[in-house]
Amino acid sequence: MANHAQIAPFSWGDVSLSQAVHVNGIPHATKIAIGEWLEYSFPRESINKILERNPYLEAFSVEVNLTSTDGKNYDTTVYHPMGFLLIVMESGQPKAQAAKVAIAAFVWHFCGGQDIAAKDAIQLRQVLLKTLAALQSCHCAFSQRILLDQVRDVCRQLRQPIPDLSLIGKDPKQTALEGF
Incomplete structure (x- = not known):
């Protein structure tokens, strides 16, 4: 008790x-x-x-x-x-x-039961790209957390995984492509 x-x-x-x-x-x-x-x-x-x-x-x-x-x-x-x-x-x-x-x-x-219209998906992807670009240039921890929340929210709406944020700002040549 x-x-x-x-x-x-x-x-x-x-x-x-x-x-x-x-x-x-x-x-x-x-x-x-x-x-x-x-x-x-x-x-x-x-x-x-x-x-x-x-x-x-x-x-x-x-x-x-x-x-x-x-x-x-x-x-x-x-x-x-x-x-x-x-x-x-x-x-x-x-x-x-x-x-x-x-x-x-x-x-x-x-659980993914709601379909996203193609127009909405395009707009969400544009928001995702802009948010990732803003995250790349952001040096404020508070603002980074807000941007990360926005990335998570957009990815949830798109029903896609959150991108590997450790790759933001890196030149593709800097990252090893595994399995290719």
């Missing part, structure tokens, strides 16, 4: 939870908070039913000691963000269904 914890609201993007506890710097949600977010009429009871049907979800929880409004301490189970997400995935609520679609779209996008 984790030590005595402070309960507080937590928000990130579209997720606003009425009750969360930070455990090792990671926000963990209570059953009530998850059930409220999913818009159940009986939040705790509804989440308990999901947990009864899916005992594997308990692996994503931890017990913490909380002080309630009556001043008494209670051991309370809270759920890691992975547990929160898995509980949402097991729910049939409309909000859960929308979250499932959003997650599927996210996975589809990052």
Whole structure:
């Protein structure tokens, strides 16, 4: 069991939870908070039913000691963000269904499921070349990090590997071509 914890609201993007506890710097949600977010009429009871049907979800929880409004301490189970997400995935609520679609779209996008139009690919390659040229002449560490992030982002959008940045600025004759 984790030590005595402070309960507080937590928000990130579209997720606003009425009750969360930070455990090792990671926000963990209570059953009530998850059930409220999913818009159940009986939040705790509804989440308990999901947990009864899916005992594997308990692996994503931890017990913490909380002080309630009556001043008494209670051991309370809270759920890691992975547990929160898995509980949402097991729910049939409309909000859960929308979250499932959003997650599927996210996975589809990052697994290469979204085609890039030829015109967009050409523009992205032009941005990549300009960014690499700027990186070659940049001597500011802060600016280099921003440019490197832009290179990574463009390569991700193009679904291609990040180029070997150690070759930037070198004459092709300076690099040995292996295997040729």
